[in-house]
Amino acid sequence: MDVGPVEYVVVAFPGNHFRGEIAPELRALVASGTVRILDLTFVKKDVDGVVSYIELEALDPTEASVFDDIEGEVGGLFSQEDLDLIAEELVPDSSAAILLWEDTWAAGMANAVRRAGGQLLAHERIPAEVVERAYQDAA
Template structure:
């Protein structure tokens, strides 16, 4: 089975309440076959610095409900150490969604490279603000 590259993002939110605003876009990406959700974990850091983390099924039903229609193999991929490292970078009284996905759109390319005897030797992600700035500068 060919598998596309797997990526993760940590999306921080001020306060300790996730409102689900990003869910429609996540759902669109999954439904269109662009990505497959592998893991989704929420991290909360209270005002006193106390950290807790929750898989989707452990969240309050009100907070989890926006994800009811997002399909994927959600849960259990990240270690306690992974979550502790991410939590270190959160400011007190904030929360974060940690989302791990497979870029399913790239799985066929991975297979083609393998069948051709190729070997991917480097893969980098250029941050969107850097690309936007470069494109803006090029238009001048």
């Protein structure tokens, strides 16, 4: 089986205001075969700094409904240590969505590299702001 690179993202929501605008875009990525969801967990820090962890299936049905049509979600792949490290970075009265996905679009290439005996030496995402600035500087 070809397996693509696996990545995680952490998206913080100051004031604990998650409104669900991300879900339709995530749904489109999954439906197109671009990514496969492996885990989705939420971390919430209240105004007193008390942290709680919520798996997708434990969310309030109204909050969870924005993710209803998204295929995937093996779950349980984040360790408690992973979650604790992310929680440390959150300011009080904020939350974060922690998403682990497989880049299925790259599975064939990743498998070809493995078959050829290649080894990945570096892989890094370049922030959009950096790319935009580079384009502006080059113009």
